[in-house]
Amino acid sequence: HSLSRQSPVSTIRRMGELKIEKHVKYILSVEKRKDDFVSVVMEHLRLNGAYWGLTTLDILGKLDAVDQDEVVSWVMQCQHESGGFGGNIGHDPHMLYTLSAIQVLALFDKIEVLDIEKVSNYIAGLQNDDGSFSGDMWGEVDTRFSYIAICSLAILHQLDKINVERAVKYILSCQNLDGGFGCTPGAESHAGQNFCCVGALAITGSLHHVDKDLLGWWLCERQVKSGGLNGRPEKLPDVCYSWWVLSCLIMIDRVHWIDNEKLVKFILDCQDKENGGISDRPDDAVDVFHTYFGVAGLSLLEYPGLKAIDPAYALPVEVVDRIFVSK
Numbered sequence: 001h002s003l004s005r006q007s008p009v010s011t012i013r014r015m016g017e018l019k020i021e022k023h024v025k026y027i028l029s030v031e032k033r034k035d036d037f038v039s040v041v042m043e044h045l046r047l048n049g050a051y052w053g054l055t056t057l058d059i060l061g062k063l064d065a066v067d068q069d070e071v072v073s074w075v076m077q078c079q080h081e082s083g084g085f086g087g088n089i090g091h092d093p094h095m096l097y098t099l100s101a102i103q104v105l106a107l108f109d110k111i112e113v114l115d116i117e118k119v120s121n122y123i124a125g126l127q128n129d130d131g132s133f134s135g136d137m138w139g140e141v142d143t144r145f146s147y148i149a150i151c152s153l154a155i156l157h158q159l160d161k162i163n164v165e166r167a168v169k170y171i172l173s174c175q176n177l178d179g180g181f182g183c184t185p186g187a188e189s190h191a192g193q194n195f196c197c198v199g200a201l202a203i204t205g206s207l208h209h210v211d212k213d214l215l216g217w218w219l220c221e222r223q224v225k226s227g228g229l230n231g232r233p234e235k236l237p238d239v240c241y242s243w244w245v246l247s248c249l250i251m252i253d254r255v256h257w258i259d260n261e262k263l264v265k266f267i268l269d270c271q272d273k274e275n276g277g278i279s280d281r282p283d284d285a286v287d288v289f290h291t292y293f294g295v296a297g298l299s300l301l302e303y304p305g306l307k308a309i310d311p312a313y314a315l316p317v318e319v320v321d322r323i324f325v326s327k
C-alpha cells in the first residue's frame with residue numbers, strides 16, 4: 001500500500017509536496033552555524049547532529065555539497081584513546097557517538113580510516129554478563145545500547161566479538177505483554193525502544209522470536225486522527241515516530257496496517273515551506289533531528305525523489321549494500 005517512487009504527479013499533488021531544495025539549504029546552513037545559541041547548546045551532540053544532517057542530505061541526493069575530507073578529519077578527532085567516540089572533540093566517549101561516527105564514515109565510504117580492532121573492542125567491552133550493554137564506562141543499561149552495539153559491530157563485520165545469543169535473549173526479555181519493547185525488563189513499551197529492539201533482532205536474524213501480529217497491533221495503534229504517529233498510548237503525534245514506528249512496521253512486514261497517505265500528509269504539514277526544515281508537529285519550530293526523521297519516514301514510504309533508507313541500519317540502502325555486498 002505504499003506510494004511508489006514513481007507515483008503519479010496527481011497523487012503527490014493531493015498530499016502536498018516535499019520542499020527538497022529548501023531542506024537541503026536548511027541543513028547546510030545549520031552545519032555552517034557552528035557558534036550560535038543552538039549550536040552551543042547542542043555542542044555535546046555534534047556527532048549525532050552530523051549523522052542526522054548528512055544522512056538526510058544523502059537521502060535527498062545532495063551529500064556531495066559537503067566537504068567530505070573536512071568531516072572525516074573532524075570525526076576522527078572525536079575519537080578517544082579507549083577506541084570510543086565522544087560527541088565532539090575532547091568529549092568523553094559513549095556508544096551513542098561511536099555509532100554516529102561509524103555511520104558518518106560509512107556514508108562517505110571511509111570505514112577504512114578506522115582502527116576496526118580498537119573500536120570494536122571498545123563496543124564489545126561494554127557487554128554485560130546478562131547479554132545487555134552499558135552506554136559507557138558509567139554503566140547505564142538500556143536496549144538503545146544493545147541496538148547500537150549490534151548495528152555498529154555488524155557494519156564493522158565484527159559481530160563475533162560479542163555473545164549475540166545472550167544479547168538477543170536480553171532484548172527479548174524486554175518485550176512486554178502488550179507486544180512492545182522497553183528500555184529494560186519490565187519498563188513501559190516505547191516506540192523508540194521498539195526501533196532499537198526490532199532493529200537489533202532484524203540485524204541478527206532473530207525476528208522469528210517475535211509475535212509479529214501482537215507487536216504490529218501495538219505499533220499500528222500509534223497512528224492518531226491527524227495521520228501522525230505517537231510514541232506511546234495517549235501521547236501527541238510527533239514526526240520522529242514516523243521513523244521509530246514505521247521502521248519497525250516495515251521490518252515485520254506490517255506497514256499496510258496504517259494509513260500511509262495520511263502519514264505522508266502529516267509529515268508534509270510539518271515542513272517550514274519558506275525556510276526549509278521539518279518540525280515535530282505542524283507549526284512548531286524546525287530542527288535537524290525532525291528534518292531527518294521526516295525525510296527518512298517519507299523515504300520508508302517510498303516518496304518520489306528520495307533515496308531508499310534501510311529500516312534496520314538507518315543508512316541509505318546503497319550504503320548498506322556497499323558494506324555487505326563488497327565483503
Ligand code: GRG
Binds near residue numbers: 231
Ligand atoms: C541510528 C536512528 C538511530 C538511532 C540510534 C539513540 C538510538 C539508537 C535510539 C533512540 C531510541 C529512542 C529511545 C527514541 C525516542 C526518543 C524520544 C522522542 C523520546 C521522547 O520520549 P517522551 O516520552 O516523549 O519524552 P513522548 O512523545 O512520549 O511525549
Ligand code: ZN
Binds near residue numbers: 238241
Ligand atoms: Zn520528536
